[in-house]
Amino acid sequence: MNGLRISRPPDTAAALHPGDPAAAGSGATFVSAGVSDFARWFAPLVPLFARWRWVLHAEPQVFRFPDGWYRDWDDEAGAFASPELHAAGLLVLEERDDWRLVEGGYLAAAAGTLLDDWADFFALSAPVDRLDDFLERYWAAETPDAANALLRDAVALHFSCVDGAVWEVHSADEALLDAVRAHLAGIPGILAAESTLLQSLRRYEPHG
Numbered sequence: 294m295n296g297l298r299i300s301r302p303p304d305t306a307a308a309l310h311p312g313d314p315a316a317a318g319s320g321a322t323f324v325s326a327g328v329s330d331f332a333r334w335f336a337p338l339v340p341l342f343a344r345w346r347w348v349l350h351a352e353p354q355v356f357r358f359p360d361g362w363y364r365d366w367d368d369e370a371g372a373f374a375s376p377e378l379h380a381a382g383l384l385v386l387e388e389r390d391d392w393r394l395v396e397g398g399y400l401a402a403a404a405g406t407l408l409d410d411w412a413d414f415f416a417l418s419a420p421v422d423r424l425d426d427f428l429e430r431y432w433a434a435e436t437p438d439a440a441n442a443l444l445r446d447a448v449a450l451h452f453s454c455v456d457g458a459v460w461e462v463h464s465a466d467e468a469l470l471d472a473v474r475a476h477l478a479g480i481p482g483i484l485a486a487e488s489t490l491l492q493s494l495r496r497y498e499p500h501g
Contacts, residue, residue, distance in 0.1 A: 294445055295470060296463030299334055299477065300489035318370035331452070332404040334460060334483070337452070337472040339404045345384075345449055346420040347425050348402065349393045351412035354402045356393075377402075387424045394424045409457045416450035437494035444490060453493065463490040 347357075358381060367374040381424060385397035393399075400414065419449040422426055427447065444451060444463075451463040464470055476484050 294441075294448075294451070294465050294490040296451075296461055296488050296490055297465045297470065297473060297477075297485050297492065298459060298461045298484060298493070300459045301330065301483045309368055329345040329407040330407055330409050331407045331454070331460060335404075335452070335473060335476060335482070337461060337476050338462075338469060339401055341469075342401040342404070342416070345397050345416035345418075347393075347395050347397055347400055348417065348424065348440070349395060349412070349416040350414070351410065351454075352391055355408045355412055356399075357406045357408055357411050358403055359406055386422075389424055392424055392428065394427075409454055409460070411456060412452070412454040414452040415444070415448045417449055418449045424453065437491060440494050441491045451490065461488060461493055463488075463493065 307484040326423070333477060358378065359444060361382075362375050362377040363373045365373060365375045370469065378425065379404050381399055384402075385393055386396065389395040397416070415427070428441055430447065431440075434443045445465065449466065451461075453461045453463075462470070474485070477483060
């Protein structure tokens with residue numbers, strides 16, 4: 294699977310966004326003020342997320358929704374109970390530890406306010422009904438080559454974030470990658486390099 298490795302040099306943020314307090318200081322790519330590089334850089338793909346069922350691997354705080362959704366506090370449940378949050382919750386089919394099986398609308402809803410932090414998102418080529426239908430094969434792939442073969446077979450689109458500094462996208466569908474390339478060409482101050490999935494898997498631990 295081909296792909297792109299995308300980052301924003303830290304020293305460009307303040308210059309590119311002089312009126313944005315979120316760009317001051319270190320200018321790191323870690324999300325601030327509810328603005329996600331994930332949604333900005335992969336904007337052409339976000340409307341397509343509903344095509345697939347997804348396995349998401351990230352800590353729960355990564356999945357932030359728009360601020361306006363956090364209302365209608367329910368004292369008994371100890372949580373916000375707005376219709377938007379309720380509807381998003383119905384799209385989570387299974388959750389265990391830092392893994393979620395979701396309908397694509399869930400990731401689309403969180404995309405704009407997602408926390409750019411360690412994450413792996415897998416759009417499944419064929420939907421599964423249980424996390425273990427994917428995870429049992431995932432954990433059994435103990436080498437980069439085995440993981441590459443599994444994801445090439447089972448995943449239509451893959452996103453990975455490394456420490457809030459780099460986002461990668463991989464897909465066997467070159468049209469999806471071409472849409473991202475064309476979009477990124479119009480965004481100043483970022484670095485985008487070609488990177489295959491196997492290169493990425495060999496760069497980091499396969500199941501990090």
